[in-house]
Amino acid sequence: MIIGIHVLRNFPASNLNSDGFGLVKTVPFGGVTRARISSQSIKRSIRQSAIFTDAVGVSNLGIRTRHLPQLIHNELQQLTGDEAAINAITQRVTAFGTGSKTDKKEGDAPTKVTGEIGTTAQILFVDKQEVKDLAEQLLELYQEKGAEGWESAKIREIQRRMDVTPKAVDIAMFGRITTSTSFEKVEAAIQVAHAFSVSAHNTQVDFFAGVDDLDDAAAAMLGNRDFSSSLYYMYANIDVNQLHLNLNNRELEQAVITSFIKALTLTVPTGKRNSFAHFTPADFLMVECRDKHIPINYANAFLSPVEHNVPNILDAAIKRFLEHVKSISTMYTLKDERAILSYKEIDDNAYQVVESVDAINGWIVERLPQ
Helix, strand or coil: CCCEEEEEEEEECCCCCCCCCEEEEEECCCCCEEEEEEEEEEEHHHHCHHHHHHCCCCCCCCCEEHHHHHHHHHHHHHHHCCHHHHHHHHHHHCCCCCCHHHHHHHCCCCCCCCCCCCCCCCCCCHHHHHHHHHHHHHHHHHHHHHHHHHHHCHHHHHHHHCEEEEHHHHHHHHHHHHCCEECCCCCCCCCCCCCEECCCCCEEEEEEEECCEEEEEEEEEEEEEEEEEEEEEEEEEEEEHHHHHHHCCCHHHHHHHHHHHHHHHHHCCCHHHHHCCCCCCCCCCEEEEEECCCCCCCHHHHCCCCCCCCCCCHHHHHHHHHHHHHHHHCCCCCCCCEEECCCCCCCCCCCEEEECCHHHHHHHHHHCCC
């Protein structure tokens, strides 16, 4: 089963997700520049939201970090008092991760032990239990080889001897590429698209001054920041079968699905939130359940931008979106079940209209495999 999630969400003045120059991210679509929010930014805001973490439990979450050596060091201190072993093992962990200079240049040679806790060349997405298991296996291997054998061991050999399996919820959701032979690849069960504005992007620049409290005539600093206000189309899909393969826990899978949907409608990227307080919830949400593994993004409903001069851009966007969904459904004979939550009354028998996000989640739970 595929669950498609479609959101229309209007933000007031904001810079939700800026580029390397501090400008609002954009994308050309339909020959017109649109404001954009990256999928990575959306996923991170969900992963770190209280809505999501309260539902699945902080202990079930993974860690994205380059500080794996420090994590291993901490675990080793709980396992042994042999400081020489701890330092030797920790140093070799800095070579974990595809693309590291040590992995490429010294993959078949020993790593120089310096005694300092370094970082990996790449950011790694790891499970907390994986870290514990890895520390135990590394210590066991060190004790097997002895100090001299460990120092001369090839890093690839060390990594191949490791056997750990991820159980973290967010790794199961968003997947993990193979960053090291020690960490297996995980196929993502949830895909999130870059959100984009349904109308043309119109950038504004906020000029500001930092006034000196003890000298009203002087500005301690001057600056400017880019911002805009846009109605975004957001899309994600959940492969229920893949999520089950990754987690194998129906109760936890249900919590993941329902909290993800709720968080998508309420959480916001943290960019410039203290300056703009852009905490507006979603205005429209449609979910659809499809038995066939055919995810569909309805972005082309807004291939032609919605004009700013309409009486209500949100009403116009909802109307156009629903018309597009009907057209695609007819073209491809899609027999999907759909439910809608909207600030605007929807009078259409083709959809199950509900009054709350909890009700829409209840509707989904009734359709999940038991």
